[in-house]
Amino acid sequence: MFDFLDSGQYDVLGAFWVTVQLTLYSAVGSLIWGTILAGMRVSPVPLLRSFGTAYVNLVRNTPLTLLIIGCSLGLSQTLGISLGGDTFKETGFRLAVLGLIAYTGTFVCEALRSGINTVPVGQAEAARALGLSFFQVLTLIVLPQAFRAVIAPLANVLIALTKNTTVAATIGVAEAALLMKEMLENEAQATFAVFAVFALGFVLLTLPTGLLLGWVAKRVAVKR
Amino acid sequence: MKISKAAAAAAVAVALALTATACGGSTEKASDTGATGGSKEKLVVGIKYDQPGLGLKTPDGKYTGFDVDVATYVAKELGYEPNQIEFKQAVSAERENLIANGDVKFVVATYSINDKRKEKVDFAGPYFLAHQDLLVRADDTSITKAEDLNKKKLCSVTGSTSAQNVKTKLAPEADLLEQGGYSECLTGLENKAVDALTTDNSILAGYAAQEKNKGKFKLVGLSLSNENYGIGLKKGDKELQTKINAALKKMVEDGSWQKAVDKNLGPANFKSEPAPQITEGS
Numbered sequence: 001m002f003d004f005l006d007s008g009q010y011d012v013l014g015a016f017w018v019t020v021q022l023t024l025y026s027a028v029g030s031l032i033w034g035t036i037l038a039g040m041r042v043s044p045v046p047l048l049r050s051f052g053t054a055y056v057n058l059v060r061n062t063p064l065t066l067l068i069i070g071c072s073l074g075l076s077q078t079l080g081i082s083l084g085g086d087t088f089k090e091t092g093f094r095l096a097v098l099g100l101i102a103y104t105g106t107f108v109c110e111a112l113r114s115g116i117n118t119v120p121v122g123q124a125e126a127a128r129a130l131g132l133s134f135f136q137v138l139t140l141i142v143l144p145q146a147f148r149a150v151i152a153p154l155a156n157v158l159i160a161l162t163k164n165t166t167v168a169a170t171i172g173v174a175e176a177a178l179l180m181k182e183m184l185e186n187e188a189q190a191t192f193a194v195f196a197v198f199a200l201g202f203v204l205l206t207l208p209t210g211l212l213l214g215w216v217a218k219r220v221a222v223k224r
Numbered sequence: 225m226k227i228s229k230a231a232a233a234a235a236v237a238v239a240l241a242l243t244a245t246a247c248g249g250s251t252e253k254a255s256d257t258g259a260t261g262g263s264k265e266k267l268v269v270g271i272k273y274d275q276p277g278l279g280l281k282t283p284d285g286k287y288t289g290f291d292v293d294v295a296t297y298v299a300k301e302l303g304y305e306p307n308q309i310e311f312k313q314a315v316s317a318e319r320e321n322l323i324a325n326g327d328v329k330f331v332v333a334t335y336s337i338n339d340k341r342k343e344k345v346d347f348a349g350p351y352f353l354a355h356q357d358l359l360v361r362a363d364d365t366s367i368t369k370a371e372d373l374n375k376k377k378l379c380s381v382t383g384s385t386s387a388q389n390v391k392t393k394l395a396p397e398a399d400l401l402e403q404g405g406y407s408e409c410l411t412g413l414e415n416k417a418v419d420a421l422t423t424d425n426s427i428l429a430g431y432a433a434q435e436k437n438k439g440k441f442k443l444v445g446l447s448l449s450n451e452n453y454g455i456g457l458k459k460g461d462k463e464l465q466t467k468i469n470a471a472l473k474k475m476v477e478d479g480s481w482q483k484a485v486d487k488n489l490g491p492a493n494f495k496s497e498p499a500p501q502i503t504e505g506s
Contacts, residue, residue: 073408077417088377088401169382172402181383184317189343191321 015179022165029101034108060106068099072171096168111153115146155213270314270331277430293484301471331456347454348468356448357425379409379418429494465505
């Protein structure tokens with residue numbers, strides 16, 4: 001049943017390592033980009049506000065596959081932007097991370113905005129009364145409390161991101177889904193076993209993530 | 225009469241589950257009997273929908289290509305008129321299951337015969353011998369042999385046998401871009417982002433023969449592998465296998481085979497191999 005794994009022909013762990021790398025880079029990037037977007041959307045500057053709103057509504061409602069293929073076909077193959085990668089392997093990885101950050105950032109932003117709504121208005125007013133600028137109010141008072149409230153929703157975003165990395169296979173990033181395609185091509189006699197291996201792999205990645213972050217969320221939530 | 229909310233919810237869930245499973249199976253299974261001819265029954269055949277020159281569903285709902293012509297000819301020999309054939313999309317990964325589950329009677333979809341596949345399905349044929357080859361820009365003369373590839377940028381389809389051949393055998397040093405479909409590769413080829421697109425020459429010829437690509441690309445003409453296309457059918461169905469083999473033989477003998485090749489793959493200066501000898505089921 002699972003003897004195709006013993007042939008040594010397939011580097012399943014290596015492929016999942018690429019998936020993990022894609023996830024980590026994109027997670028860090030989208031956390032930063034999402035925070036910036038959230039800051040824009042609550043800022044007093046109308047131009048920033050409207051840019052943030054337009055960007056989030058546009059990108060959030062675009063299928064990820066379109067974004068990633070757009071990165072590859074549009075940026076790389078038509079405009080020749082390689083993001084400093086020498087080979088297609090490096091370029092593809094970077095383009096995939098770029099696409100994933102652009103997409104996941106919108107979800108992080110929306111989660112954070114709901115977190116900002118949990119912070120009582122009095123906190124921001126008190127901070128303003130002390131003479132802090134908008135930027136200081138946001139970074140010192142509001143965002144730290146907002147983050148603590150949205151660990152659980154952010155965990156959902158992270159789990160979705162982990163699974164979304166499979167879309168990178170469409171532009172040839174050698175992660176788990178691409179290896180699965182190769183195995184399906186070669187191992188016609190064991191399609192369901194192949195599926196089972198990869199489904200299990202993703203569960204092993206996402207289940208602990210969810211449990212751990214759920215526990216963290218309980219620990220750090222602001223008791224009001 | 226008071227029904228608790230939980231019971232109602234459970235009932236809804238059960239009803240939903242039942243309807244979901246009811247929708248799962250296709251209502252029209254491919255018939256299990258052999259050809260009876262003349263009756264109203266349909267013959268379901270799996271083909272590719274996205275390979276110009278081989279199996280393509282056109283925007284107006286017609287089907288064109290060499291595989292489609294072969295399927296139609298075989299169906300005729302089995303006693304089915306063209307209007308009795310129902311084409312079903314058979315993407316590469318699903319071909320074995322479509323056959324094993326009886327969703328299709330047989331599959332004609334650039335289906336290379338190999339031993340692993342024979343564990344799950346039987347083949348009739350082969351009806352076509354293809355080779356892995358390269359498609360380059362029409363003015364490019366820098367690639368003449370497989371060794372030239374190691375310094376080149378190549379493009380192929382994610383996970384395909386051709387892509388794996390490049391990585392493991394042909395040119396491990398080559399910079400290989402794997403894309404979701406051949407059309408994406410053509411974009412890169414046209415913009416000089418890649419130097420060559422590699423897969424079976426039949427598929428390449430189909431793309432090069434397309435109206436919009438005329439004169440832009442050419443086949444290099446290397447034979448990097450042998451791909452014997454067969455017609456996939458249910459394992460152990462010797463009767464159908466024999467019938468299809470006979471139909472293929474007849475198709476070659478009466479010249480329809482060559483006509484179909486010329487019509488679908490000819491425009492790209494594609495020199496096809498002569499029809500292969502039937503090897504399966506003998």
